[in-house]
Amino acid sequence: MAQPGLQRKTKIKVEDSSSLKGTLASVFLLGFFLIVTWVGVFYLFVERF
């Protein structure tokens, strides 16, 4: 009886609960934001000075 239950369990696709891929994406978005704002003002700087 235990056997089929076990098999069923293995079929469920479980996402790794220790995954930090959201964190990776978040820090990349943060870095992207920092770069975009910096380049924006750098452009103003080059235009004006």
Add this chain to the structure above:
Amino acid sequence: MKTVSEKIKVDRLDGKLGMAHFYVAFIALAIGGLAGLLQTLVRSGKLVLPAGIGYYQILTVHGVVLGLVLTTFFIMGFQLVAVSRTAGTFTSKQRMAGWIGFWTMTIGTFMAAVMILLNEASVLYTFYAPLQAHALFYLGLTFVIVGSWIDGAVIISAYAAWRKRNPGKPSPLLTFMSLVNTLMWIIATIGVAATVLLQLLPWSLGLVDRVDVAISRTLFWYFGHPLVYFWLLPAYMAWYVVIPKIIGGKIFSDSLARLTFILFLLFSIPVGFHHQLMEPGIDPAWKFFQVILTFMVIIPSLMTAFSLFATFETYGRSKGATGLFGWMKKLPWGDARFVVPFIGMLSFIPAGAGGIINASNQMNQVVHNTIWVTGHFHLTVATAVILTFFGISYWLIPHLTGRTFTKAMNKLAIIQGVFWAIGMTFMSGAMHAAGLLGAPRRSSFSEYGGAAQAAEWIPYQVAQGVGGTILFVGIILILYIFINLAFFAPKGEEEFPIGEAADESEKAPMVLENWKLWIGIAVLLILFAYTIPFVDMIQNAPIGSKGYKLW
């Protein structure tokens, strides 16, 4: 289910000491907030102050009372109770010292406030020479600093006693963090104490005629930049230690949090020149060196961002979240103790981006002395930090007064946070935009003789007035909540949330508590960054400036 540690309460007498600090802090918020509202209305061109009250006088009230008084009192109060909670109740001697510190700061605040209200000290919160205030203003600020040192001594002594009782063990995280912030504060305030005691006070008393402006500003900014980290680190304490517990998660890494704080101790002081990038009398090479050190301070902030994302994601996934950002949905969006500081964290992203721009050497020319800078620090201290302080108050005030944070207050607190976010988006957003168009900071309303460029700024100034008004509603709400939590909320128990590390077996490396090493490196960096420029300034000193009272 509550664990034993959750029920630990701050000792009642230590709590009273903390509350005394918070009363002054929130009175300061009321006064400074009103001054801020008036400023934005004056600058919108729609209001002229009655009874000859000057714009620069209320600007000084706003800056001194919020930037120096509210922050210092709240931070010292918070750190004292955090140390009492995590390193053990204070001895009666320590508590007595805490009260002496409190009263010294309070008397100093009163002296400075009276001088500002008498219009004898409208020198703005940076009190730049050659603007000259009444001597009692400088003396009052000296008392505030000395009082904070006495409070700091209590924290150092409580830490030392804990270490003695627990040899070979890393100190409790909140105590460690409070200690780092206190050490940084003491090292940094030596600069402002030096300029006040050796330059400004004798000069305002008429003992000397002239003051060396470059040296006084350099000493001010030696203090002024670590000051902003002194504001920020208590917010980081809440983000690292308290928020994980509130959401039901864990601290991502105890050691990482400690390392972050040590990096702040090392890099937040020898960076003052990035406030003086446009000033003469300092070799550009030394300015650039301090720019590099300033960029080093970005590292611990990015480590903090990573650590917080990781805490949130780990918690969300433990609750079954899937996908790239599914964990966001699992966070407790109905809990003001989380939501309000979270708004603060979000605001720190544009705040940090702006800070990097400000410090980028010659790029500083785009924004220097424009109202962009004002917009910048209203995102850092007046949103990220202050909303976190509000979030702390929502559990700490009732914890100390033996009351509870009711559902109704929780709802109001979230509304407060939303008001703040909207008001600040208008105000700070408009300040950033107007600053890029060249609008100056520290300036009353003016049409600049009908100049076309100045006319461009006026719509943004009106937007600042709108934002300032919305923010003032936010101030009324937080004051209402504070009074409720201090005096009227139902009696009960409110938890002092302290998170645990995700990996309980992780023991923080003891090298992080080697203060000879870290203070030694901090001092070496300071000496390296400042010695030669100071020698230059002294050797090539001009005759100095007489005092001016332009208000």
